[in-house]
Amino acid sequence: MSKEVDIKDLATEIAAGLIEYDQNVADEIKTIVDDVAQEGVDELKQSSPKLTGSYRRGWRKKQTHADTRTKRNTVFNKTDYQITHLLEYGHASRNGGRVKPSVHIKPVEEKMITELQERIEKAVQQ
Numbered sequence: 681m682s683k684e685v686d687i688k689d690l691a692t693e694i695a696a697g698l699i700e701y702d703q704n705v706a707d708e709i710k711t712i713v714d715d716v717a718q719e720g721v722d723e724l725k726q727s728s729p730k731l732t733g734s735y736r737r738g739w740r741k742k743q744t745h746a747d748t749r750t751k752r753n754t755v756f757n758k759t760d761y762q763i764t765h766l767l768e769y770g771h772a773s774r775n776g777g778r779v780k781p782s783v784h785i786k787p788v789e790e791k792m793i794t795e796l797q798e799r800i801e802k803a804v805q806q
Contacts, residue, residue, distance in 0.1 A: 717753035
């Protein structure tokens with residue numbers, strides 16, 4: 681469906697079209713950010729160490745910033761945030777020696793970063 685545009689209004693019409701395209705891409709990216717963050721939470725719930733299960737169940741995502749063009753989410757552990765670094769990097773044991781690290785956050789973070797980049801590139805190319 682095309683409409684006739686006077687040559688005087690051509691620049692205005694092009695600018696309006698670009699603004700609309702820009703906002704559509706921004707909305708798509710915000711949806712992608714939410715989806716990738718939720719997938720990260722789900723994967724952390726599966727891959728985290730389980731002793732009592734409280735740590736595994738504690739993973740959440742929180743929107744930390746949003747405006748018309750951008751959105752940021754934070755993935756965090758709500759229930760046992762005090763032990764994330766101990767489990768990820770290891771720690772000194774009570775009887776001397778070290779407890780081996782259980783690296784479970786870093787692989788999920790790297791996967792989320794690459795997934796986000798791929799999905800955004802795909803959305804922009806459409």
